[in-house]
Amino acid sequence: MSRIAYVxxxxxxxxxxxxxxxxxxxxxxxxxxxxxxxxxGKLVDEKRHLDRLDRSLRELRIDWPxxxxxxxxxxxxxxxxxxxxxxxxxxxxxxxxxKRDHAFPKVPVRPSLVVTARSSDPQANDAAAEKGVAVVTxxxxxxxxxxxxxxxxxxxxxxxxxxxxxxxxxxxxVDRDGxxxxxxxxxxxxxxxxxxxxRPADDNAILRGVTRTTIIDMLADHGxxxxxxxxxxxxxxxxxxxxxxxxxxxxxxxxxIDGVEVGDGKPGPVALGLRxxxxxxxxxx
Ligand code: PLP
Numbered sequence: 001m002s003r004i005a006y007v008x009x010x011x012x013x014x015x016x017x018x019x020x021x022x023x024x025x026x027x028x029x030x031x032x033x034x035x036x037x038x039x040x041g042k043l044v045d046e047k048r049h050l051d052r053l054d055r056s057l058r059e060l061r062i063d064w065p066x067x068x069x070x071x072x073x074x075x076x077x078x079x080x081x082x083x084x085x086x087x088x089x090x091x092x093x094x095x096x097x098x099k100r101d102h103a104f105p106k107v108p109v110r111p112s113l114v115v116t117a118r119s120s121d122p123q124a125n126d127a128a129a130e131k132g133v134a135v136v137t138x139x140x141x142x143x144x145x146x147x148x149x150x151x152x153x154x155x156x157x158x159x160x161x162x163x164x165x166x167x168x169x170x171x172x173x174v175d176r177d178g179x180x181x182x183x184x185x186x187x188x189x190x191x192x193x194x195x196x197x198x199r200p201a202d203d204n205a206i207l208r209g210v211t212r213t214t215i216i217d218m219l220a221d222h223g224x225x226x227x228x229x230x231x232x233x234x235x236x237x238x239x240x241x242x243x244x245x246x247x248x249x250x251x252x253x254x255x256x257i258d259g260v261e262v263g264d265g266k267p268g269p270v271a272l273g274l275r276x277x278x279x280x281x282x283x284x285x
């Protein structure tokens with residue numbers, strides 16, 4: 001079956017899905033995006049993803065390319081046309097196409113909207129979760145507004161590549177004071193004692209992950225207490241458990257940080273329990 005993408009009002013074969021060379025997303029990374037998990041044919045936490053898209057667009061003063069309701073229809077259409085039951089739907093909005101100039105276009109331009117969807121293998125992800133994954137750390141050299149989900153991801157790209165070259169699944173960014181901010185495309189967590197610890201999301205130093213918010217909502221039901229504070233790499237290495245969250249990985253146990261085993265080197269019960277329960281708590285629509 002050939003894949004279908006949505007580009008600015010048209011459903012097109014994936015191989016023909018193109019935008020103009022002077023799209024500002026291409027030239028300036030002047031755009032934002034979302035990745036929403038598709039589980040059993042439903043969008044997971046769609047409302048939170050659309051709310052975050054709205055916030056990102058407002059922060060950059062980009063208009064919605066179409067109404068929220070119309071976007072919901074397009075997302076479902078792309079998921080269905082690609083017959084995705086388990087996978088991801090990606091949607092990206094840029095400021096649009098204009099003569100190259102750093103300042104916003106003087107004449108109104110239509111924001112560009114691209115939507116793609118692809119299937120993933122839930123068993124492969126579950127298999128990774130059963131073994132746990134490794135992370136490596138690197139300095140957080142990103143700009144100071146990483147709370148906005150922009151397509152400007154070069155630092156994240158280089159960090160992830162360094163992780164892959166080190167045989168790890170993810171890179172954790174570390175700020176100047178030695179505290180972990182987040183992963184290249186995930187939020188970072190540790191478990192110590194009876195506390196589940198993750199960095200606060202109110203100082204623009206991390207992206208407020210949708211999965212992160214859903215996990216926070218779940219903790220009390222699992223008899224767990226949240227502590228929102230920064231933690232160091234050393235504290236994470238000595239923690240009972242570590243894990244990461246993202247729409248692309250749900251909850252993924254971390255068993256090695258910079259080569260040091262976390263806990264007994266196996267996925268812990270907190271991460272695995274939250275992973276199992278996530279889809280029964282998240283909103284599926
Ligand atoms: N942090 C960063 C930098 C990300 O890119 C992502 C997801 O792509 C996340 C955190 C996790 O966010 P979410 O749970 O909404 O996927």
